[in-house]
Amino acid sequence: MHHKSFLLAILVTSLTMCQAQMSAARGRPDSSKRKAAPQIKAPSSSAQSDDAVLVGAGDIASCDDLSGAEVTAKLIDKIPGTVFAVGDLAYPDGSDEQFANCYGPTWGRFRERTRPAPGNHEYAGDSGASGYVRYFGMAAGDPKKGYYSYDLGAWHIIALNSECENVQGCDAASPQWQWLREDLARHQTPCTLAYFHKPLFSSGAAHGNDPTLRPFWQALYDAGADVVIGGHEHHYERFAPQDPDGRADSTHGIREFIVGTGGKNSHRLLAAPQPNSEVRQADTYGVLKLTLHKNSYDWEFVPEAGKNFTDSGHGVCH
Numbered sequence: 001m002h003h004k005s006f007l008l009a010i011l012v013t014s015l016t017m018c019q020a021q022m023s024a025a026r027g028r029p030d031s032s033k034r035k036a037a038p039q040i041k042a043p044s045s046s047a048q049s050d051d052a053v054l055v056g057a058g059d060i061a062s063c064d065d066l067s068g069a070e071v072t073a074k075l076i077d078k079i080p081g082t083v084f085a086v087g088d089l090a091y092p093d094g095s096d097e098q099f100a101n102c103y104g105p106t107w108g109r110f111r112e113r114t115r116p117a118p119g120n121h122e123y124a125g126d127s128g129a130s131g132y133v134r135y136f137g138m139a140a141g142d143p144k145k146g147y148y149s150y151d152l153g154a155w156h157i158i159a160l161n162s163e164c165e166n167v168q169g170c171d172a173a174s175p176q177w178q179w180l181r182e183d184l185a186r187h188q189t190p191c192t193l194a195y196f197h198k199p200l201f202s203s204g205a206a207h208g209n210d211p212t213l214r215p216f217w218q219a220l221y222d223a224g225a226d227v228v229i230g231g232h233e234h235h236y237e238r239f240a241p242q243d244p245d246g247r248a249d250s251t252h253g254i255r256e257f258i259v260g261t262g263g264k265n266s267h268r269l270l271a272a273p274q275p276n277s278e279v280r281q282a283d284t285y286g287v288l289k290l291t292l293h294k295n296s297y298d299w300e301f302v303p304e305a306g307k308n309f310t311d312s313g314h315g316v317c318h
Contacts, residue, residue, distance in 0.1 A: 061263060159196070
């Protein structure tokens with residue numbers, strides 16, 4: 001009797017265990033039907049890029065002949081990024097009418113992405129460059145000063161006013177020079193670029209070097225700035241890195257570009273090359289495109305359609 005009871009207990013236990021295993025199996029999903037875990041894709045290199053584009057020129061819309069401004073505007077139509085307009089934007093004297101009727105139909109279509117600097121023709125009509133100030137508004141900085149700065153990608157960009165007689169001078173005692181030193185001290189970025197209308201160094205036959213801009217260069221050089229862009233002369237020119245006294249300096253020097261090729265058709269002549277001038281041309285309208293990387297930059301002169309001159313290269317920040 002005890003033997004039969006023992007066998008019956010074993011049988012009941014076995015049945016209970018089998019039922020539990022079958023129940024558990026029914027509750028588990030079939031491994032063949034399980035979904036694969038989603039794969040997380042790494043961000044593309046373009047999404048991680050800090051590159052920015054700065055493109056532009058100076059000496060642009062001459063109301064007696066807009067053909068040059070029209071061809072350079074077509075180039076910028078195809079280049080995204082921030083536009084620099086480095087002075088003498090509406091000829092002959094930067095009036096409201098000239099900005100509306102000459103600059104407006106050409107480079108004016110980029111006004112929302114343009115950061116300008118004034119030239120001597122902006123002040124030709126009056127000492128306050130009123131047409132320029134009204135056209136660009138706060139994009140041109142304080143209307144009584146015409147100089148300001150901004151950040152673009154990893155770079156610090158400074159727009160200065162080289163019309164020194166209209167802004168209490170450009171020497172080391174001037175308000176603008178003091179502001180420049182303070183701005184550079186506040187923005188100690190790896191890469192710095194400045195643009196203003198009149199260049200310190202130039203191989204142009206019309207104007208040549210302008211030593212009144214040397215204090216700007218000295219402040220920029222002392223702060224480790226990398227690039228300076230100017231216009232005024234109606235040609236394109238690229239210099240090797242140099243110091244404010246014109247001595248070649250591949251370690252700490254500033255590279256200067258002259259891009260007075262925005263469309264003005266007069267005095268496009270070159271004199272004897274200045275020291276450290278590497279490339280010059282005076283027969284092709286075009287714009288300078290700078291691709292600003294975190295610690296370096298690429299430059300490219302983009303010529304008007306139908307012309308073959310170009311210039312390109314790569315520079316490393318200090």
